[in-house]
Amino acid sequence: MFRSLKYRNFKLFFYGQSISLMGTWMQKTAVAWLVYRLTGSAFLLGLVTFVSLIPSLILPPYAGSFIDRHDRFKTLVNTQIISMIQAFALAAMIYFKFYSITGIIFLSLVQGVVNAFDVTCRQSLMIDMVDDPADLPNAIALNSSMTNLARIVGPAIAGVVLSTLGEDFCFVSNFLSYIPVLICLYLMRINTSVTERPEKKIWVELREGFSYISSEKELSSLIVLLAISSMFVIPFNTLMPIFAKDLFHGTAKTFSLFESAIGLGALISAVYLANLKTSENLIKIAIVACLLFGAGILLLSLTRFLPASLFFMVLSGVGMMAQTSAINTYIQTHAAPNMRGRAISYYIMAYQGVIPVGSLLVGALAEVVGAKTTVAIEGIIGIVAAIGFVYYRVYVRGSGRLSLAGMRAK
Known part of the structure; x- marks a missing residue:
């Protein structure tokens, strides 16, 4: 499971990010709790998530092209420095009790812009940290394990x-x-290969990246599935402060339990993926995970018993992590090397970029029909999306390698 840690660069990256991500999740938990404590508004909860992630919908294609043309490692260092400055500004604002929702929204937007470059850069840099490409899926899974362990520990400490x-x-x-x-x-x-600056303008490269993704039906169909999940299913987590505070009459500790529960599920899923010896079943894993994710949050919406709710949060975390990580690994291992940055940028756009739009919609819908009904609708959409993806692969795209037998082989 830990074979990627034998590479010095990946090991340093792994240890450093492990600490930083715990701080990030402490802050995310604190921001969500603070905003809802100050405003009591589900819509503003969704709005804060929206502004922090909307740059990932607009900027990743540009970021992917930029990263393909520049030193990825230097770009990563710069994004971390800027993120540190943003964290200092937010910490100073809260320390001096300048509780400004506008200020929180603005700084969340700044972090979102930085993250659009940072996440694309980190994902495309992964292959440069691992000497043997055969260990790349393991490195991606370990990276996901690190992220989700931080998602367990960070909110628990924050609570x-x-x-x-x-x-x-x-x-x-x-x-x-x-x-x-x-x-x-x-x-x-680390020595990263920098593509020679082409004569073409960056907008031409953006168009080439889109054409490449469109022509690769395996990649594009998975990206569409992820975009649907990011728009309508993953934003359920935006409403968890409402579940903790209003439905279960809890405190910040209760909210941290919800965050840690989904992180625990994601960690379980990441450990499973890290132990995979091959990447042959990634599409099948993504389909099963999408079904599990939708079922988990549908059941979450139907229970009023806190331990059961936490169990369904764990189940949802397993499905969410397996789906996103399987799609991520498939793209990184199947995209053409000269298009990897741009391919990953479309993955990030479909994942992190679409979530803010979904969070805004989910927050607005919850104001009208309530949090539990909204989460139930999201669960149903997740199940239907998985069924629709299977139908597309089996019946719409024809027979041969894309037949039901072909899908099972994958």
């Missing part, structure tokens, strides 16, 4: 800190967490 030391401690902790990641980055010895 305790919010009720004891206060919100400002969470924000300051995130600022300080960038120090070890920057140290690890500067200790890495």
Whole structure:
């Protein structure tokens, strides 16, 4: 499971990001709780998520082309420095009790712009950290494990800190967490191949990237499935402060349990993916995971028993993580090398970029029909999306390698 850690560069990246991501999840939990505590508005909860992720809908194609033309490692270092500055500004605002929703929204937007480049860069850099391409799927799965372990530990710590030391401690902790990641980055010895600057304008490259994705039906169909899930299913998590505070009459600790539960499910899924010896069944895994994800949040909407709700959150985390990670790994291992940055950018656009639009819609719908009904609708959409994807592969795209037998072989 840990074979990718034998590579020095990936090991340093893994350790540094592990610390930084815990701070990030502490801050995310604190922001969601703070916004709902101050406003009591489901719509504003969705709005904060929207502005933090909407740049990932607009910028990734440009970011992918930019990264294909520049040194990916230097770009990553720069994005981490800018993120640290943004974290300092947010921490200072909360420390001095300048509770401005407008300020939080603005700084969330700044972080969203940086993340559009940062995530694309980190994903495309992964192959440069692992000497043997055969270990790339394992590295991607370990990276996902790290992210989801932070998603368990970060909110759990935040739940305790919010009720004891206060919100400002969470924000300051995130600022300080960038120090070890920057140290690890500067200790890495990595040589990235920089594509020679072409004569073509970047807009021509953007068009080429879109044409490539459109022509690769396996890639494009998976990206569409992920976009549907990101628009209508994944944003269910936006409403968890409402579940914790209003439906279960809980506190920040209750909310942190919900965040940690979905992180635990995602970690279980990541460990399973990290132990895969081949990447032959990734499409099948994505389909099953999509069904599991939809079923998990549908059941979550139907229960009023907290332990059962937490179990269904774990189930949802398993499905969500397996779906997104399987699609990510498939794209990275099947995209043409000269198009990898642009292919990954479309994955990020379909994943992180579409979520903010969905969060805004989910927040607005919850104001009208309630949080539980909204989550139930999201679960049904997730199940229908998985069934529709299977129907497309089996019946719409024809026989031969895309027949039912062909799909099983994958």
